Amino acid sequence: MAILITGTPGVGKTTIARLLAERTGKKYIDFAEVVKNERLYAAYDPETNSYVVNLDRARSYMEQLLSCEEILDTHLVEALPPDKVSVAIVLRLDPLVLRERLNKRGYPSRKIRENIESEILDAVLISAIENLGEEKVFEVDTTGKTIAEIIEIITQILNKNGKLYKPGRVDWLEKYYFLIGKEGGII
């Protein structure tokens, strides 16, 4: 059963998932790589350099691939077989910090806006709860935390001490509703 590290693009999934895999000796799986290598996509969008994933094919491929406790890195929870995911850690990040990171990547302003809106509106958290069930889902606000602090929190969650990290504590909407619809999240 996989441990899923998820969240809006740019929140730190790959950084955390890779380190967690190293620390635990578990296999790290970059879902985006699997999609590309196994051609589990229906289309490719050159403007945003992203793939439109074929959810059914992806889900059945991952059903075969996932065996023991891999560390899985993706924001696309709906492409995963729910019965093969034991726990989902949704990383959260202050939208203004996320905007800085995505700006540094040189993302087009439309892509930045979409990701910031997704973070403000809890899109990945909601998808994780809907697809996996709330009992499997935990939420970690990574804003201002070091990588070591985040790994420590995830370790607590994996050791069944995650009650402080159940969904519902992070709420960006009240503070950042005015960013919705702004190109590139620019006020």
Ligand SMILES: Nc1ncnc2c1ncn2[C@@H]1O[C@H](COP(=O)(O)OP(=O)(O)OP(=O)(O)O)[C@@H](O)[C@H]1O
């Ligand atoms: N706790 C942290 N503190 C400061 N910077 C961080 C932290 N975690 C990640 N970063 C930085 O944020 C950037 C994005 O991290 P990362 O690529 O891991 O995000 P991601 O969620 O996997 O993004 P994507 O889904 O687009 O691959 C990187 O430059 C990384 O070094």
